Amino acid sequence: MEGFEKTMRFSLLLFLGSINLTFTQAQLNFSLAMDSSVSVPIRLSPEDSISVLRFYISDIRVADGRKTVWKSEKQHYLIDFNRGQLQNNNVHGQEGGGLKDGVLKFVLGVDDNTSAKGIGEGPLDPIQGMYWTWQSGYINFKFEGVSSQSPSRKSRFQMHLGGFQKPFRSAQSVELQISETNTKVVFNLKKFMSEINLKEEHTIMSPSEKAVSLMQVAKSCFYVQ
Numbered sequence: 001m002e003g004f005e006k007t008m009r010f011s012l013l014l015f016l017g018s019i020n021l022t023f024t025q026a027q028l029n030f031s032l033a034m035d036s037s038v039s040v041p042i043r044l045s046p047e048d049s050i051s052v053l054r055f056y057i058s059d060i061r062v063a064d065g066r067k068t069v070w071k072s073e074k075q076h077y078l079i080d081f082n083r084g085q086l087q088n089n090n091v092h093g094q095e096g097g098g099l100k101d102g103v104l105k106f107v108l109g110v111d112d113n114t115s116a117k118g119i120g121e122g123p124l125d126p127i128q129g130m131y132w133t134w135q136s137g138y139i140n141f142k143f144e145g146v147s148s149q150s151p152s153r154k155s156r157f158q159m160h161l162g163g164f165q166k167p168f169r170s171a172q173s174v175e176l177q178i179s180e181t182n183t184k185v186v187f188n189l190k191k192f193m194s195e196i197n198l199k200e201e202h203t204i205m206s207p208s209e210k211a212v213s214l215m216q217v218a219k220s221c222f223y224v225q
Contacts (some may be wrong), residue, residue: 079153101179109140115164163207
């Protein structure tokens with residue numbers, strides 16, 4: 001693919017409940033938009049809003065058969081849609097060339113081995129607000145807001161999805177076939193929200209079976225068109 005000669009770029013666009021990631025040759029960049037650029041907090045309806053949307057993306061690479069033809073410079077990135085953090089949602093990678101098609105591979109979350117090592121630096125620094133304890137590891141996906149469906153105090157919901165030890169390993173490997181004519185990767189936020197039962201599951205704050213299940217749902221929301 002022509003776009004992988006130097007680096008990749010993702011753009012996340014939120015319209016009608018979906019987030020779209022588009023490849024260009026510049027860099028790998030995460031941004032959130034509706035009709036124009038927006039950021040968290042964002043109001044979805046008079047009674048529903050998102051105040052926090054952030055997650056880890058790790059080990060980003062493109063494979064052509066068994067050969068890796070592009071990979072990110074760093075192993076872990078914290079994608080944060082808070083308006084004060086958007087400028088940090090850039091991922092640069094090594095040079096690669098001549099890719100006509102391939103498989104985009106990445107981990108949604110922090111891999112188990114890294115979590116087992118304990119506190120890290122940079123995006124893995126606990127100051128980022130994405131680390132529980134050495135026993136629980138990192139929060140792979142954080143989603144917070146307000147909804148009329150939530151029976152909690154002030155109708156809040158908090159989804160802190162993580163866990164790296166059995167039976168609650170939550171990081172998800174994502175693989176998507178891409179080509180020069182099939183280069184838009186979409187994360188369907190509407191689908192993700194539709195599979196959350198906020199009446200019963202409005203607060204998830206530790207590794208659990210439900211956290212793993214929702215991470216699997218998040219994985220299923222990525223697709224290429």
